[in-house]
Amino acid sequence: MQSEYPGKSVWTHRKGNMQLVTRHGKLGGAGPEAKARKAMTADQIVVLDDEELVRELICEMLESAGYSCVPAGSIGEAILHLQEAEPLMVISDLMLEDSSGLELLDYLRPRYPDLPIVVVTGLHDLTVALSAIRKGAYDFILKPFGREQLLATTRRAVEHHRLIRENRAYQSSLETLVAARTEQLRGAMQDLEQSYDYTLEALGGALDLRDTETEGHCKRVTAFTVAIARHIGLSKEKIRNIARGAFLHDLGKMAIPDAILRKPGKLDEVEWVTMREHSILGYKMVSRIPFLQEAAEVVFSHQERWDGKGYPRGLRGEAIPIGARMFAVADTLDAICSDRPYRVGQSFAVARDEIVRCSGTQFDPKVVEAFLQIPESRWAELREEVEAQVASETSPVVEVMAADTEFSVKPADRLSAKTG
Numbered sequence: 041m042q043s044e045y046p047g048k049s050v051w052t053h054r055k056g057n058m059q060l061v062t063r064h065g066k067l068g069g070a071g072p073e074a075k076a077r078k079a080m081t082a083d084q085i086v087v088l089d090d091e092e093l094v095r096e097l098i099c100e101m102l103e104s105a106g107y108s109c110v111p112a113g114s115i116g117e118a119i120l121h122l123q124e125a126e127p128l129m130v131i132s133d134l135m136l137e138d139s140s141g142l143e144l145l146d147y148l149r150p151r152y153p154d155l156p157i158v159v160v161t162g163l164h165d166l167t168v169a170l171s172a173i174r175k176g177a178y179d180f181i182l183k184p185f186g187r188e189q190l191l192a193t194t195r196r197a198v199e200h201h202r203l204i205r206e207n208r209a210y211q212s213s214l215e216t217l218v219a220a221r222t223e224q225l226r227g228a229m230q231d232l233e234q235s236y237d238y239t240l241e242a243l244g245g246a247l248d249l250r251d252t253e254t255e256g257h258c259k260r261v262t263a264f265t266v267a268i269a270r271h272i273g274l275s276k277e278k279i280r281n282i283a284r285g286a287f288l289h290d291l292g293k294m295a296i297p298d299a300i301l302r303k304p305g306k307l308d309e310v311e312w313v314t315m316r317e318h319s320i321l322g323y324k325m326v327s328r329i330p331f332l333q334e335a336a337e338v339v340f341s342h343q344e345r346w347d348g349k350g351y352p353r354g355l356r357g358e359a360i361p362i363g364a365r366m367f368a369v370a371d372t373l374d375a376i377c378s379d380r381p382y383r384v385g386q387s388f389a390v391a392r393d394e395i396v397r398c399s400g401t402q403f404d405p406k407v408v409e410a411f412l413q414i415p416e417s418r419w420a421e422l423r424e425e426v427e428a429q430v431a432s433e434t435s436p437v438v439e440v441m442a443a444d445t446e447f448s449v450k451p452a453d454r455l456s457a458k459t460g
Contacts, residue, residue: 086121088118095111101191115143128201158193162182247290247293260422261289285335347401350402357404
């Protein structure tokens with residue numbers, strides 16, 4: 041059987057022998073020039089066929105066009121070449137002596153998903169060739185074929201592989217660039233948040249100067265709230281937000297008249313109505329800052345009660361943000377144990393008994409349980425640390441909000457509690 045293509049190479053098959061015929065005569069193996077080209081070419085094409093003459097003829101056609109080929113007589117030999125380096129492409133006969141090119145596809149496709157594989161088959165193998173395409177072959181060539189047909193298919197496959205490689209390289213470089221830019225942005229955001237934290241510190245300091253009766257209260261109650269939050273096992277980011285809310289809980293008092301805020305005696309009913317507005321006023325101030333949205337909820341809800349009898353919204357139970365529920369316990373602890381102009385601070389035992397008595401009415405029982413699991417000595421340590429820093433005019437609150445601080449709770453059994 042012979043197929044003629046004017047001016048092109050043709051396959052001629054006579055009694056099992058196959059030869060390449062060109063306008064310039066017969067070509068056998070690769071000549072000196074082809075071998076020189078092979079040595080100079082980095083990317084290679086694996087040519088798999090169990091007939092040596094066929095391998096040599098395909099390699100001759102490809103190398104005459106500048107490609108470098110690695111012949112393989114079996115699937116095992118082809119796999120050995122692939123294990124050394126991923127080639128430019130693979131050209132494989134479908135009908136091998138001891139196996140099928142489909143087996144090679146089954147092996148290569150999951151391991152080399154981007155590698156173009158071109159299968160060669162006779163006309164009577166067309167159904168098998170289509171099966172090869174479904175299995176992931178890039179293209180197929182029907183026998184008999186000419187040199188230009190082989191080279192055209194090879195050029196398309198090589199270009200396809202080149203584009204995939206370039207796309208992979210671009211994606212990799214883009215991912216690296218995005219990662220670098222993301223890290224830069226993260227660093228900038230951290231710097232920005234730290235600047236905000238120092239600003240918040242200044243606001244808390246200003247409140248302490250205005251309300252001298254509770255000097256250091258914001259820092260102590262922040263430390264106590266963080267201790268409970270860490271014991272419960274909240275995330276670092278959530279603790280940071282809750283700490284900010286605890287520190288700013290009384291910010292709204294900046295808008296309360298001095299006559300009420302600093303009144304030495306008992307407030308009358310009208311004055312109490314004005315004083316209670318500080319939760320709403322503080323929320324309006326803080327909620328305008330985007331990264332303080334969660335903290336603003338603590339400010340808004342820090343006077344709510346578990347039984348729904350608090351203010352300003354009368355929230356009940358787990359409708360109260362978890363940060364505000366923990367703050368309520370911490371605030372009561374500090375209020376009872378701290379000195380006031382009209383009384384001296386009382387003992388931890390008194391504060392503990394009052395918190396236990398109000399569990400289920402004023403306080404979340406699960407938060408009270410967590411509070412009770414923290415040793416009394418730890419509360420004393422926290423108070424001493426804050427008072428020392430206040431006395432030396434150092435500022436621990438930024439470190440507190442990082443949730444990796446000297447205010448961290450020492451190892452203890454963690455509370456298994458649902459938090460909202």
